[in-house]
Amino acid sequence: MKKIGIFVLMVIVLLDYSLIGQSVRAEYNNHDYGDSWTVQCLQYSATASPNSAASYTRYGARGYAEQWALNFNSNYKHLSSDCTNFVSQAMHDGGEYPMQFQSPKWYMERHWWGWTWSNSWTVIGDLINFVYAENWGYGYCVSPGYSSSAWYGDIITYDWNGDGIWDHASMETVYNGHDPNSGVYGDLVDQHTTNRKHAIWTLQPYNPNWQTTIYGILHLYY
Amino acid sequence: MLKSISTLKVLFFIALLSLIGVLGVKRIQGMGMVNTVHGDVIRHNENIVYISKTERIPEVPEVERIKATIETGWRLRLQAGLDRNKDNFDFFKEQLGRFYSERPSRFPVQSPWPQRQSSPYPEKNASGTNKNEGVSPLLMLPPGASELEKQLAVVENGRLNEERGNFRVVDFGVKKFDYKRINIRANEADVIVDIVFWSKFKFENPDGTIATATPTGGEQHTFHLVKEDGRWKIDGDTFIIIPGYEP
Numbered sequence: 001m002k003k004i005g006i007f008v009l010m011v012i013v014l015l016d017y018s019l020i021g022q023s024v025r026a027e028y029n030n031h032d033y034g035d036s037w038t039v040q041c042l043q044y045s046a047t048a049s050p051n052s053a054a055s056y057t058r059y060g061a062r063g064y065a066e067q068w069a070l071n072f073n074s075n076y077k078h079l080s081s082d083c084t085n086f087v088s089q090a091m092h093d094g095g096e097y098p099m100q101f102q103s104p105k106w107y108m109e110r111h112w113w114g115w116t117w118s119n120s121w122t123v124i125g126d127l128i129n130f131v132y133a134e135n136w137g138y139g140y141c142v143s144p145g146y147s148s149s150a151w152y153g154d155i156i157t158y159d160w161n162g163d164g165i166w167d168h169a170s171m172e173t174v175y176n177g178h179d180p181n182s183g184v185y186g187d188l189v190d191q192h193t194t195n196r197k198h199a200i201w202t203l204q205p206y207n208p209n210w211q212t213t214i215y216g217i218l219h220l221y222y
Numbered sequence: 223m224l225k226s227i228s229t230l231k232v233l234f235f236i237a238l239l240s241l242i243g244v245l246g247v248k249r250i251q252g253m254g255m256v257n258t259v260h261g262d263v264i265r266h267n268e269n270i271v272y273i274s275k276t277e278r279i280p281e282v283p284e285v286e287r288i289k290a291t292i293e294t295g296w297r298l299r300l301q302a303g304l305d306r307n308k309d310n311f312d313f314f315k316e317q318l319g320r321f322y323s324e325r326p327s328r329f330p331v332q333s334p335w336p337q338r339q340s341s342p343y344p345e346k347n348a349s350g351t352n353k354n355e356g357v358s359p360l361l362m363l364p365p366g367a368s369e370l371e372k373q374l375a376v377v378e379n380g381r382l383n384e385e386r387g388n389f390r391v392v393d394f395g396v397k398k399f400d401y402k403r404i405n406i407r408a409n410e411a412d413v414i415v416d417i418v419f420w421s422k423f424k425f426e427n428p429d430g431t432i433a434t435a436t437p438t439g440g441e442q443h444t445f446h447l448v449k450e451d452g453r454w455k456i457d458g459d460t461f462i463i464i465p466g467y468e469p
Contacts, residue, residue: 080465128335128336129336132336138335139334139335139336140335141334141335141357141358141361143357143358143382143383143386143387144383144386144387144388144389145386145387145388146388146428157334158469159334160461160463160469161441161460161461161462162331162358162360162376162379163329163331163332163460164331164332164333164334164360164361165332165334166334167462167463168468168469178427182425182433182435183425183427183431183433184425184427184433184435185425185427185428185429193468194468194469202387203469204383204387204389204423204425204435205423205425205433205435205437206435206437206469207437207439207469208394208419208420208421208437208438208439209421209439209441210303210380210383210384210387210389210391210421210423211299211300211303211376211377211379211380211383212360212376212379212380213379213383214334214358214360214361214379216334216335
């Protein structure tokens, strides 16, 4: 009888967790940022101003990225595609941007039954939408060069297949250095998924497809 | 009751015919021995090849033609970007037209940023910065651009990445084309294929030193092909990085 009771309780807990997860996702996905999508790589319309409620400690974000580039912080869930999770951790833990639990959401949270997080914490396209919605920064396209044009703590975005959807993210941590792995000179980044510390910001020595790759910078205000 | 018995009889008869090879396709030209035939799903080694129920047998040789179009067209595009072929771009442009369609691409390029932009702070004024000096030609494609235009933009994007990124691509090679699915419907085909390949780069540092790298990558491509004047052409190509091959 006891065993049946425990079993029923576990089923209820699992169902509850599943439903909560669904509602969180549904709520996030239903959020409408209201912006249409157009190519905005060459132009800036200097109409918006930074969100004064949040400030970014970019040296702190950089320090976090340097500390955890090759390891995983147990305060956060480790994901198989961990790149945006990593830059979100650096933005929050080192950069002191606050998590947001009200829409638009940006958080990763541990509960007694497991983890919950917003898509904006773990998916680069959703993080960009969130940063725009909160007016924490803006994005622009770049072409490769020694310098990325990013500041410490800015996010480099990569579109591997050239379809206009960002696939990967890393964090700028060094100006003008040598990638210890490849010997290539330029600005360096730290990243997760394939964990790298001080990789050349273009990641070109690790990416055989030089033809379809597009680069962007998500510049964060301070 | 009578109806279900009749149905059973018909099914039994069909199964019998299949067993003695009347209906079953045991060998397909260019594909070696087929392991299993079940409905419209044909298994070939570890891969699954779907072939439509209608005109099954006449379509089978098309599989090889489709594979040839993909493998030649895709290699040709990379060839066009190699340092040694830079002066022959017109030749490659013409050749690419044989493999890529002038119909609007099935996988058009989207816009990467939300509309609102602002720049209240000055940018880092670093030397060597190429910010906005040349946006990717892929992002400049007009709506409704053809797959051929897209692939030419890909070649141009690669050339600009090389020039601005101070590197050259001296060689590349394909390790395997691993077909996961080929689905043919009359004059259209969908193909999913894993491509594993390497490229050899030479990077020039400001101090004159040269660094080299030969990364290997794995991409799962989704191709869409159409038959134009009896010839298969690619009118859509997109891919994702195979887990484990992320740069």
